[in-house]
Amino acid sequence: MGAEMNAIDVHGLVKRFGEKTVVNQVSMSVKTGEIVGFLGPNGSGKTTTIRIMCGLLTPDEGDGTVLGFDLRTEALKIKREVGYMTQRFSFYEDLTIAENLAFVARLYQLRPVDAYVTRTLDDLGLSSRRNQLAGTLSGGWKQRLALAACIMHKPKLLLLDEPTAGVDPKARRDFWDEIHRLAADGLTVLVSTHYMDEAERCHRISYISYGTMLATGSVADVVRDAGLVTYVIEGPGLERLAGELRGRPGVEQVAPFGATLHVVGSDPAALKAALADVEKRDGMTIARGETSLEDVFIQFMANATDNMQ
């Protein structure tokens, strides 16, 4: 495999479940060593796309390669070199931590099994709890165990499906440090998430909505390309003001942030006109603010046509 070859190269993926098109013409390229964030609302097709990439689902249309292996014909080879962490904890809760790891080590034919298990337990800091049932671990530990299990066979590509859902901030930060350490060693990572701060930790992000890829690029690119203007308003009676502003021409989003109100629109002139009278009121200050990734996503979601009906 050449160094320039993309870890993921898929084109025009389509997946239908009955009448419903869950993934619609999704193309994606991920370079080796990149950490790509995969974002989108619930039910947008993130999990389905990831499952196609690791050979768990066959696409109805489209093709491509993962780690240089054909998506349609070489699923078993892909499975050997990909680590996939499912959204829901899917190791055996009635097996101990060590037994789960040994099971995985044997399935990937890693030898000697004990050495792999012991090393993984040491890295995790779980050596003292090796005989504890996996089902009794807390959410954060389950997630760490799952990650450790799916990188044990030294995969070249890691597919993570909302790995940090329901995990506390400290565990989340540790998790991301680990991801960056792995990427520095050449591992490619595709991670789906709902958290904006996590998206910002990725080299690149892809945004999918109702099965369609809407934007892709670095966080700065995506924010810039969205072409949104944001004003931050401070002053008294913001709750009432928010209701007043909603629905005015040019105002597309009104969202309270602490003691301030963020007003977002895609037409700068119209937005300025809409806020003209507010600026004159007593105690109100209006300033240009920085558009956040979240503002962009809310905008995407509002604009996306809902094809679920």
Add this chain to the structure above:
Amino acid sequence: MNGVFSFVRLGAILIKEFIQMRRDRITFGMMLGVPLMQLVLFGYAINSDPKALPTALVALSQDHYSRAMVSALETTGYYRIDYVVGSAAEAEGLMASGAVVFVVTIPSDFARRVDRGQYPRILIEADATDPSVASGAISTLGTVASEALLRERGIPASEAKPADRLEVIVHRRYNPEGISQYNIVPGLLGVILQMTMVMMTSIALTRERERGTMENLLAMPASPLEIMLGKVLPYLVVGAVQVAVILGAAKLLFAVPFVGGMGLLLIAVLLFVMALVLLGYTFSTFARTQMQALQLTFFFFLPSILLSGFMFPFRGMPDWAQWLGEIFPLTHFLRIIRAVMLKGADFQAIAFEVAILTGFILIYAAIALLRFRRTLD
């Protein structure tokens, strides 16, 4: 309304239950299917006084008295002469393999004894492994045959001397005392194995699916064959323990005779258990939930017990039910184990049934592998 009872709240629960009942197609099917199946099987297929049982005739002479005997046998309705053989050894083989239930021997001096009024006799050997099968047939024959013989000679029954009357000698083979445990206990081995093996393996895949571990298992490099064998082979060990316990109990508690070869029996048990675990695994490729898997098992279990010859004589069922009975591994296993344990059958006698069990193994494995989805599609 008060806090203890409200029709609205009761209604909410009732409506929810009906919706869930309707959604679960298999359960719904079971509710209609099971009573219907029981009705048909009990009503039409099961007959505890079996008629037209397969019989081999050893006729050492061909004369009008022998023909009168044959027609008398058939008149009773219990005997159906399937084989006419020339030697006792041939008849013995047919009985050991279970092809016939009765062997009727008409001795070579039969005609002479009839003519001279010298206590003519015929020999009926009955396969008494299932004591209930032969009892009706044996009790009816004596009078019918005796009267037929007197009619043939033109002697009125009232004038017949004791020496003119036919004597029917009955040999209850394999189980002379007619102890029903001899039949039931080996059969129970099959039934118990069937229940546990099929039930345990039927949840093999549904459990993974319900607990969400299936996705992970599929994402790792395990082939369908590896998953299938890995999931069913452990139950061979469970089966081995059960076999040891049941055979031990059969000997110690019930004193069931064991006249055949142990090696032959173990081969048959191994094939039978393998067929069962693969059948259970096949169920688990069809069921969506563990509940459905258990329902499928039950749905299979009931007719297999009724139609296999375990509870009711196989030969007593109408032809369609016998054909249906042939599709259950239990039917074939029961034939093998009764033949080996009680009759001391050799491999030759059970080869056909062994071949059928092997066929089941291949068919179930093929279906399971075809049904198994490597993907979550």
